[in-house]
Amino acid sequence: MARRQARFTAQDLADDPRLHDHSPDLWREDLGAVQRGLLTSAVRCFAANGFHATTTRDIAEGVGLSPAALYVHFPSKELVLYEIIRVGHERVLEHLRTPAITAVEGAADRLRAIVSAYTAWHARHHVAARVCQLELTGLTAEHYDEIVEVRRRTNAFFRDAVARGVADGSFAPVDVNRVTRAMLSLSIDLVRWYRLDGPDSPERLGEFYADLALKLVAPCTA
Amino acid sequence: MARRQARFTAQDLADDPRLHDHSPDLWREDLGAVQRGLLTSAVRCFAANGFHATTTRDIAEGVGLSPAALYVHFPSKELVLYEIIRVGHERVLEHLRTPAITAVEGAADRLRAIVSAYTAWHARHHVAARVCQLELTGLTAEHYDEIVEVRRRTNAFFRDAVARGVADGSFAPVDVNRVTRAMLSLSIDLVRWYRLDGPDSPERLGEFYADLALKLVAPCTA
DNA sequence: CTATAGTGAGTAAGCGCATAGTCATCGCTG
DNA sequence: CAGCGATGACTATGCGCTTACTCACTATAG
Numbered sequence: 001m002a003r004r005q006a007r008f009t010a011q012d013l014a015d016d017p018r019l020h021d022h023s024p025d026l027w028r029e030d031l032g033a034v035q036r037g038l039l040t041s042a043v044r045c046f047a048a049n050g051f052h053a054t055t056t057r058d059i060a061e062g063v064g065l066s067p068a069a070l071y072v073h074f075p076s077k078e079l080v081l082y083e084i085i086r087v088g089h090e091r092v093l094e095h096l097r098t099p100a101i102t103a104v105e106g107a108a109d110r111l112r113a114i115v116s117a118y119t120a121w122h123a124r125h126h127v128a129a130r131v132c133q134l135e136l137t138g139l140t141a142e143h144y145d146e147i148v149e150v151r152r153r154t155n156a157f158f159r160d161a162v163a164r165g166v167a168d169g170s171f172a173p174v175d176v177n178r179v180t181r182a183m184l185s186l187s188i189d190l191v192r193w194y195r196l197d198g199p200d201s202p203e204r205l206g207e208f209y210a211d212l213a214l215k216l217v218a219p220c221t222a
Numbered sequence: 223m224a225r226r227q228a229r230f231t232a233q234d235l236a237d238d239p240r241l242h243d244h245s246p247d248l249w250r251e252d253l254g255a256v257q258r259g260l261l262t263s264a265v266r267c268f269a270a271n272g273f274h275a276t277t278t279r280d281i282a283e284g285v286g287l288s289p290a291a292l293y294v295h296f297p298s299k300e301l302v303l304y305e306i307i308r309v310g311h312e313r314v315l316e317h318l319r320t321p322a323i324t325a326v327e328g329a330a331d332r333l334r335a336i337v338s339a340y341t342a343w344h345a346r347h348h349v350a351a352r353v354c355q356l357e358l359t360g361l362t363a364e365h366y367d368e369i370v371e372v373r374r375r376t377n378a379f380f381r382d383a384v385a386r387g388v389a390d391g392s393f394a395p396v397d398v399n400r401v402t403r404a405m406l407s408l409s410i411d412l413v414r415w416y417r418l419d420g421p422d423s424p425e426r427l428g429e430f431y432a433d434l435a436l437k438l439v440a441p442c443t444a
Numbered sequence: 445c446t447a448t449a450g451t452g453a454g455t456a457a458g459c460g461c462a463t464a465g466t467c468a469t470c471g472c473t474g
Numbered sequence: 475c476a477g478c479g480a481t482g483a484c485t486a487t488g489c490g491c492t493t494a495c496t497c498a499c500t501a502t503a504g
Contacts, residue, residue: 034449048359049359050272050273050274050359050360051272052272052274052275053274053359053360055492055493055494056493056494056495057493057494065449065450065451066450066451066452067451067494067495068450068451068452068453068495068496068497069449069450069451070495071494071495071496072448072449072450073449076494076495077494077495133414134356137270137271137272137275138272138275175430178422178430179434181415182408182431182434185407185408185411185412186404186407186408186411188411188414189407189408189410189411190407192355192410193403200400208397208400209404212401212404212438215437215438215440216434216437216438218437256483277458277459277460278459278460278461279459279460287483287484287485288484288485288486289460289461289485290461290462290463290484290485290486290487291483291484291485292461293460293461293462294482294483294484295483298460298461299460299461
């Protein structure tokens with residue numbers, strides 16, 4: 001029997017407080033209400049059970065439509081995943097490239113702003129972010145490559161902020177690549193455990209992780 | 223067409239240097255060579271494509287056997303995953319509970335030893351660790367609960383080390399739960415990107431992350 | 445009348461797993 | 475040590491079910 005064991009149905013997912021976040025606000029404005037609803041349903045299913053354990057039936061059920069209705073709005077299940085992951089990656093990058101961050105001059109203030117914004121974004125959209133971070137293997141090779149390129153740009157933005165502080169002496173002479181990767185790890189890994197109804201708001205967690213990030217690059221006081 | 227799009231075949235996986243690690247040394251000694259080979263093949267497939275995108279044919283092909291041969295040694299595909307995840311979790315825990323670590327008295331030295339060992343273990347067995355961390359949704363509810371219990375004990379071991387340093391004043395009065403979670407995130411997230419043929423050996427990365435961990439709890443010098 | 449959203453009823457193919465049988469190996473008997 | 479039944483690893487075949495996706499069709503709105 002090829003029975004797949006997706007342990008949670010569409011109904012379970014809609015009621016689960018661990019799967020509530022602000023992902024429904026992410027989708028492109030030019031999409032219709034039904035398409036955005038399908039994306040929201042898909043994001044929940046993919047986050048809870050994984051891309052391959054989710055059926056087109058699950059996604060459609062989440063918005064009260066028949067399985068075939070999915071194909072009126074999307075040409076394939078993979079393209080639903082791609083739309084989610086692409087939009088997610090683009091939104092984070094533009095969230096970092098706002099004047100509120102790029103205008104900050106001091107290296108420490110700038111790094112703080114970046115880590116705080118990046119972390120809070122992942123917390124606020126942790127369900128979609130989980131799909132963005134953990135379901136990349138569901139993409140076709142071509143789509144995967146496109147996403148990797150966006151990730152490269154995001155990581156470079158992070159790394160530049162660390163490198164700038166090291167260059168002007170406001171940070172300790174740390175290994176830029178390794179320290180940057182550690183900061184990214186902190187923010188990314190929260191998609192595994194974060195929930196909006198927990199003790200930390202996205203903003204609070206963002207500030208907490210920004211504090212940690214600055215400790216990692218603090219100039220030696222000995 | 224219900225074709226799964228596992229992007230990598232058994233042959234690709236055996237040749238991929240990113241999927242080489244020390245996982246083959248993990249399996250129980252009382253298992254036969256064929257069973258251990260199947261586990262090693264399964265770990266590669268699960269790590270590269272995910273549990274649901276991996277077929278029993280993929281696993282068997284990886285050791286040059288027919289699909290049905292899997293069922294001579296394991297009663298189901300899920301139990302292959304369970305064996306991998308269970309052994310992985312047990313091995314980390316016993317790797318932390320060695321006298322080499324539990325005998326260390328000073329809070330800082332002890333935390334350093336724990337983070338270093340935990341990180342290095344994940345790096346050395348990063349392929350199996352990836353399955354342990356990211357494929358938990360493939361388990362049945364009962365098996366999932368068992369694994370969560372082992373994880374709880376491992377996390378408690380970590381948290382105690384942080385709490386001890388805070389209590390005796392050798393660490394700053396940090397938020398124990400949040401800081402512990404951040405340290406765990408650093409080590410766990412490396413399963414997404416680490417490779418043995420990269421610039422960092424497991425031991426070196428372990429020491430690097432132990433340094434970072436101590437910075438997170440360093441008493442304020444201002 | 446045209447265009448769009450949606451459906452019921454499929455289809456081809458892939459899935460986990462079962463069954464029946466092959467074959468090499470082994471312990472036991474005389 | 476020949477002869478033989480028992481055992482266990484392994485395979486060829488394929489069943490019963492699920493999957494992503496299709497298509498002919500209907501309902502509705504402009």
